[in-house]
Amino acid sequence: MYKRFEEIPVWQESRVLTNKIFLIIASSHKLQRDYALCDQLKRASVSIMLNIAEGFERSSNKEFAHFLNIAKGSAGEVRAISYILLDNAYITKKAFDEMYNGAEYISKQLSNFRKYLTKV
Numbered sequence: 001m002y003k004r005f006e007e008i009p010v011w012q013e014s015r016v017l018t019n020k021i022f023l024i025i026a027s028s029h030k031l032q033r034d035y036a037l038c039d040q041l042k043r044a045s046v047s048i049m050l051n052i053a054e055g056f057e058r059s060s061n062k063e064f065a066h067f068l069n070i071a072k073g074s075a076g077e078v079r080a081i082s083y084i085l086l087d088n089a090y091i092t093k094k095a096f097d098e099m100y101n102g103a104e105y106i107s108k109q110l111s112n113f114r115k116y117l118t119k120v
Contacts, residue, residue, distance in 0.1 A: 002056070005056035005097060006053060008056065008113075010052060010110055011052045011056075013102070014045075014049045015049055016047040017099070017102040017103060017106060018046055018049055020058075020098055020099065021042070021078070025041065025042065026094075028091055030090050031091065037081065037084065037090075040077075041085075044077040045074070047074035048074045048078070048106060048107065051067045051071035052068065052110075055070075061120055065114045065117045068114045068117070069110075075107040076103075077101075079107075082096050
């Protein structure tokens with residue numbers, strides 16, 4: 001099993017996604033001007049990483065699974081915000097695909113990891 005949360009593949013993927021999102025935000029002046037939406041997107045992506053890390057540091061698989069559920073919810077939030085950004089021409093279709101597909105992949109990994117933890 002993993003000794004540090006940094007070793008967990010889904011945490012690593014969430015780190016990559018968060019970095020992509022920060023780069024997308026930095027490249028979109030229109031998005032930067034919508035502070036509330038920009039902030040919500042940042043908080044949702046960061047929440048994925050933080051909840052995986054916090055859950056890992058808890059004392060049981062049950063607690064870890066709970067935090068993976070929260071992280072999965074944040075991945076859903078990133079996907080939903082991606083639509084808002086695309087629909088309002090804050091981002092390109094390519095940037096949408098990167099965010100949406102990354103968040104969807106992470107969501108599936110989190111679901112599978114949670115299933116594993118509840119069986120162990």
